[in-house]
Amino acid sequence: MSVPAFADLLERLVFTPGRNAKIALLRRWFETQPDPERGLGLAALTDELVFTAAKPALVKSLAAARTDPVLLALSHDYVGDLAETVALIWPQREGVNAPPPDLSEVVETLEVTPKAELPALIAGWLDTLDASGRYALIKLLTGELRVGASARLTRLALADWAGKPVEEIEEVWHGVAPPYLPLFRWLEGKAERPDPRDAPVFRPLMLAHPLEDADVAKLEPSEWRAEWKWDGIRVQLTGGPGGRRIWSRGGEDVSGAFPEITEAMDFHAVLDGELLVIREDGQVAPFADLQQRLNRKAVTPRMQRDYPVGVRLYDLLFDNGEDLRPLPLDERRRRLEEWMERVRPARMDLSAPIAFASFTQLAEIRAGARAASIEGLMLKRADSAYVAGRQKGLWWKWKRDPLSIDAVMMYAQRGHGKRSSFYSDYTFGLWRPDGNGGEELVPVGKAYSGYTDQELVWLDRWIRNHTVSRFGPVREVEKSLVLEVIFDAAQLSNRHKSGVALRFPRILRIRKDKPAAEADRLENLMNLVEKGTAEAAD
C-alpha cells in the first residue's frame, strides 16, 4: 500500500498551510510506515531521492496511447499541469487487481529496468493506482516533486517524533543515505547514533539574539568583540577528504549554486561565514545582487562574472578534524587568523574586528555605517564557546536603526493559514508626478508584518469598508490611509515599477492622523537609496 500511503501524505502536505499540522502529518508517517518505506518517503520529500528515468514526454505519450487526442488536449488545457492531467485522465483498466507498488519496489525496479521497457513498467504501475497515487508517482518519476515541506521541517518532525534535539539529527543527517535505516534505529533507541566519520555533514549554527539599545548599558566592553553584520546569506563551509559542501543556515546543501566557492575549498576544515557578492575592488554589493544567484538551477559563466561571490569568514569550527567548538571565541579567532595565513583560500577573507573602547563609541560607528550591505553590528562574548542554536547572552545582533517612510495603502491581499480570513498583506505607494501636471501613486513595496493583532483587525475592517475594486484575492482600496513603513535598506531595482526595492519592509504604525496627500514622495525614498555598490564605513 505504500505509494498510495505516500500519495496521501503528499496531498495533505501540499494543501496544509500550518507548520505544526505539517509536523503532525510527518510524525504519523514515521510512526506508521515500515522500513524502508518511511525512509524512502522522507528522501523523496527532501529531494534526496531523485529519478530522471522518465521525462515528461514519456508520460505524455503513455497517456496519448490510451486516450483520445482531442480529449487529452482539452483536458491538458483545462488543468494546466501535464502530470496532473495524466494522473486524472488515466483510464482505469477493468480487471487489474495487482497491488500498487511499494516505494522500494519502484526504486529497485527502476534501477534494473532497461530503457526500452520503462513505458510498459510505468503504465503497469499507473494501472494499479488511483488519481492521487498516479500523481505522486508521475511527479516522483519525473523529478518534479515539490511539496512545501522543507528539509528543515522534516528534520524538525523527526526530532519531534523521536524526542531528540534537532541539532543532533542535523549533525548526522548528511552522513546517512536513504532509506536512513541507521538513523531510524538510533531515533527508536535501538542503536547508537550513526557516526558520519569523514562524510561532510552540517554542524548546527550558533545564532544571535537581537540586542535592544536599552540592554547595551549592561554590557562590559572588554568582554565583547564586535564586527559588521553583513547582509548576505549565512553559510557553513565543510571541506575535507569526504567532499566539499556549502550549507545554508538551515542545513540545506547549496554547493551547486556557487561552484567558484567549492572550487576554492581546497582544505580540511569547517568554517562559518557570510556569503556575499563582492566586487573586484573588494566592495560588497547590496543583497539584491546576491538574490540573482539564489534559487537557480544552473549557474552561467555570465552570472558568475556579473555577480562574483566570496565568503567573509568569522569562525573556525574544525581544523583538520580537530573540533574547536569548545574553545573560547578569542582562541578560535586566533586559530582562524593562523589558518587563513597558512591556507590562503581564494574568494575568502576575514570579517574584520572593530575596535572600540565604549559602547557609546561603538554606537557612533554603527550609526555611521549607511552602506546597504551592512545590517548593523554583531557582538560576540570573548569567552563564548561555539554552541548550536540561540543561546541568550553569548551572541547579539545589534541592527542599525531602520529607515522609514509614510506611504499610502493601495492594495490589500489575504494572508495564509491562520491569517487566511484577514487582509494582512499590504501594497503601499508614494507620490510622484504623473506627467500631466498632477500626482500619482506608484507602488514601492509590500509589507505583511509589524502590526499588532489589534491593528490587523482594524486594518482588515478598514479594507473591507474602503474597497474600490476586487481582483481575485486582491482588493484595491481607497487611497486614503497612510502607513508608516520601516525597512532596513532601499536599493535601486529595475524589476520594480518605481525603480526601487525595499529590504524587509514592515508596518510601524497606522497614521490615521495624516492625510494621504501629505504622505512621502518617491524622491524622498530615492534620497535614502545607497548609490551603486556600498562601502563599509570603517
Added chain:
Amino acid sequence: MPPPHPETWLRVTPEGLHCLPGGFTVDPVRPVERAVVTHGHADHARPGHGSVLATPETLAIMRARMGEGRAGASQQPLRPGEEVSHNGVRIRLAPAGHVLGSAQVCLEWKASRVVVSGDYKRARDPTCAPFEPVPCDVFVTEATFGLPIFRHPPADGEIARLLRSVELFPERTHVVGCYALGKCQRVIALLREAGWDRPIHLHGALMGLCRLYEELGVPLGDLRPATVAEKAALRGAVVLAPPSAVADRWARRLAEPVVAIASGWMRVRQRARLRGVELPLVISDHADWAELNATIDEVGAPEVWVTHGRDDALIHAMAQRGVRGRALHLIGLGDDEEEDAAPAEPAAAQEGAEA
C-alpha cells in the same frame, strides 16, 4: 406521418428551453407564465413565475427559499410516475438523483419524446431517489463535469478521509464547505452512515433546508448551530458552512479550523489551492465523465442536446459513438457550485428566537 423532430416543438429562447405546443418553459431564467422546474437550485428554480409544475419536494424547497408568494403564483405538484397533459403535450417527472425532489422532465408530443434531465448524478445518495433512465428521441443533458479528468471517487471514501483527518487533528475544528441544498444534507447523511453520531454543527444559512429535509422524511440526526457554540466546544467537531464562508470572517470563530470543501471541482489541485482548502473532498451532485457517457448510452437517444458545461468535449466523445450532439449554450445555468458571495447569515434576533 413520422413523429415531428423535437427541434420543431422545443426551442431555446432567452427564458430557457421552451415547449411551443405546451406553452411552458423548463427551468426558465426569467419570470414566465408557465414553468416546469427540475429542481430547487437557484440557477434552475427562480422566483416570480405564474404557474410552476414540479415535484412536491421541489415546490416545498422553492417555498422555503423564496417565500410563499414568490415561488409561483400557483403551484402544481406532480409525483414521479404520474402524468399530466397540457395542450396535447404529455408531461411526466422521473427522479434525477441530483438533490431531494430533483426530476427529469419527460415530454411527449405526437409520439416524439424528449427527456430534459436537469442536473443529475448516478452515484448513490442516501438523501434522494436514484436517477431513472428513460429511453427517448432527444436527451437533454448537462455537462458540468464534461471532461475525462473528472471522475468522482466513491463518496464514502472521501468521508473516510475527512474522519481520518478528524482523528489526526482532534484539537482542531473541521469545517466543510458545501452548498446549502443537497450537498450539505448528503454529507451529513454520509457521515451518519460512516458512524459519526456526534452532533454536527451548521452555519446559519444551512439550517433551514436541513429542517425541511427532515420534514420531508430524510433523517439527519443531531444538528446544532455553529454560531452559538463556544470556540472550545467546537474542538474536534465537524462544522458545515457555505463554501464562501469557510475561509472568511465567519470561520474565525472556529478553533484552528481545517478547511475542507466538498465539491467535484476539488479533483483539480489548482482549484482547491485557489480556494485555500486544506482538505479537498471530491463529493459532487453532478454526473462525472463516465456517468455522463454511460447515461447517454443507456437512454439510447440518437441525438443529445447539451445545456451547459463542457459541451465541446462531451459532443466530441458522443460523435465517436455515432450520437449526434448539439450545444444549447443555455445561459444562467451552472452557477450553483461557483457562487462566491456569502449567503447572509440569518439575523441574530431570528436565530435567538429559534434557540
